[in-house]
Amino acid sequence: MSDVWISDVRIMGREGHFDIGVQGGHIAEIVTAGTRTYSGQVIEGRGLLAMPPFVEPHIHLDSVLTAGQPRWNESGTLFEGIQRWSERKPYLTKEDVLARVDEALQWMMAQGTLHIRTHVDVTDPTLTALQALLELREKVRGVIDIQIVAFPQEGIYSYQNGRGLELLEEALRLGADVVGAIPHYEYTREYGVRSIDACFDLAEKYDRLVDVHCDEIDDEQSRFVEVVATRALERGMGQRVTASHTTAMGSYNDAYAYKLFGLLRKADIHFIANPLINTTLQGRFDSYPKRRGFTRVKELWQAGINVCLGHDDIMDPWYSFGTGSMLQVAHMAMHVGQMTGRQEAMACVDMVTDRSAKTLQIEDRYGIEVGKPASLLLVDADDKWDLLRRMPPAEIVMSHGMVVAQTEPVKRRVYWTSRDGAVGEGGYGVDFRVHTGSPVSASEPGA
Numbered sequence: 001m002s003d004v005w006i007s008d009v010r011i012m013g014r015e016g017h018f019d020i021g022v023q024g025g026h027i028a029e030i031v032t033a034g035t036r037t038y039s040g041q042v043i044e045g046r047g048l049l050a051m052p053p054f055v056e057p058h059i060h061l062d063s064v065l066t067a068g069q070p071r072w073n074e075s076g077t078l079f080e081g082i083q084r085w086s087e088r089k090p091y092l093t094k095e096d097v098l099a100r101v102d103e104a105l106q107w108m109m110a111q112g113t114l115h116i117r118t119h120v121d122v123t124d125p126t127l128t129a130l131q132a133l134l135e136l137r138e139k140v141r142g143v144i145d146i147q148i149v150a151f152p153q154e155g156i157y158s159y160q161n162g163r164g165l166e167l168l169e170e171a172l173r174l175g176a177d178v179v180g181a182i183p184h185y186e187y188t189r190e191y192g193v194r195s196i197d198a199c200f201d202l203a204e205k206y207d208r209l210v211d212v213h214c215d216e217i218d219d220e221q222s223r224f225v226e227v228v229a230t231r232a233l234e235r236g237m238g239q240r241v242t243a244s245h246t247t248a249m250g251s252y253n254d255a256y257a258y259k260l261f262g263l264l265r266k267a268d269i270h271f272i273a274n275p276l277i278n279t280t281l282q283g284r285f286d287s288y289p290k291r292r293g294f295t296r297v298k299e300l301w302q303a304g305i306n307v308c309l310g311h312d313d314i315m316d317p318w319y320s321f322g323t324g325s326m327l328q329v330a331h332m333a334m335h336v337g338q339m340t341g342r343q344e345a346m347a348c349v350d351m352v353t354d355r356s357a358k359t360l361q362i363e364d365r366y367g368i369e370v371g372k373p374a375s376l377l378l379v380d381a382d383d384k385w386d387l388l389r390r391m392p393p394a395e396i397v398m399s400h401g402m403v404v405a406q407t408e409p410v411k412r413r414v415y416w417t418s419r420d421g422a423v424g425e426g427g428y429g430v431d432f433r434v435h436t437g438s439p440v441s442a443s444e445p446g447a
């Protein structure tokens with residue numbers, strides 16, 4: 001028995017049209033469209049594509065919407081970003097954090113993001129942002145799923161003569177879900193390695209996941225990903241460990257990268273690239289050619305390693321742009337990573353959905369399957385390729401059986417044509433799909 005039905009939808013990755021029955025916030029039934037009579041509330045699917053919600057695996061919610069406060073990041077570097085943020089930090093209050101985050105969450109929800117892993121800077125003796133986000137995580141539970149990373153932005157050992165470690169542990173005691181580190185920012189390589197060890201020790205002690213800001217620099221000698229992978233392998237923690245950013249990997253020589261990939265395959269850790277921001281933060285010390293600031297996403301994917309994509313920032317000291325659209329993230333990755341092949345481009349969509357869910361270890365509650373939470377999007381897209389190309393809005397965003405956001409699709413009309421004959425009074429409806437018949441049809445290597 002279902003109390004809500006979503007009628008006539010296609011489901012991403014499946015053939016056919018379906019009706020989805022929802023009961024008690026969970027998917028109770030998935031049946032071929034039109035084969036059942038049902039009563040209760042019906043949401044007309046109109047043949048739209050049902051897909052699981054977007055998963056934002058890497059964002060800094062504590063700093064959202066602070067761009068320009070008190071000053072803009074004029075150089076565009078990671079380092080000026082950290083400096084500007086350290087100037088903003090003393091002005092944090094719980095109210096300030098909660099108001100900004102609430103606004104950003106609305107932007108994200110409107111565009112279909114319902115799972116989020118956020119980093120929160122814990123190199124702040126007051127832990128104000130952390131406390132605000134811990135409170136928020138509980139408040140929104142059941143609608144938006146938030147994981148909190150205790151992130152020592154100014155270093156574990158380099159912040160106030162080692163005070164970062166104490167604050168990091170306090171953050172875990174208070175309830176952060178994930179332990180972070182920032183080895184490339186520590187004063188020395190030795191501090192960097194020790195900080196990774198400390199991070200893994202804390203993860204084991206408090207039974208938490210690990211997500212390290214790792215090698216976010218163009219220095220080809222920044223080689224902390226090998227340390228993270230080795231610790232994960234030796235401690236048998238691979239699936240619980242993520243390396244974020246890893247932009248230096250884009251500068252490694254191919255001989256070293258070859259060796260590294262052997263380790264990465266064995267270590268079985270997750271990777272997160274942030275194409276919107278790292279293409280702008282990196283390459284800032286290059287003249288020409290300028291590097292792309294992008295880790296080896298295509299190669300990681302080809303090697304069968306789990307890699308996904310995040311935003312990192314929305315309007316903060318590191319990136320003054322962004323609206324929280326995960327499709328923009330995937331679109332940028334497809335370009336910068338040159339993943340324009342048919343399967344490659346579609347994999348970019350997986351990197352903001354299924355693959356990020358795997359990174360967050362939430363697969364038990366993610367996906368359009370009977371028994372899982374009824375959390376899904378209805379979009380007007382033919383398939384993943386079409387979704388990435390046209391970036392249509394999520395017309396319906398459902399979380400646990402509740403419609404939490406809705407977007408009216410845009411209607412465009414053109415009243416002119418180069419072809420003979422007048423255009424009808426209503427003009428041509430343009431949706432950027434190809435409607436013109438062609439004598440040659442494209443081969444379809446899977447959608």
Ligand code: 17E
Binds near residue numbers: 153
């Ligand atoms: N902090 C950092 O170390 N790196 C980043 N990309 C951001 C914050 C956004």
Ligand code: FE2
Binds near residue numbers: 058060213244312
């Ligand atoms: Fe980050």
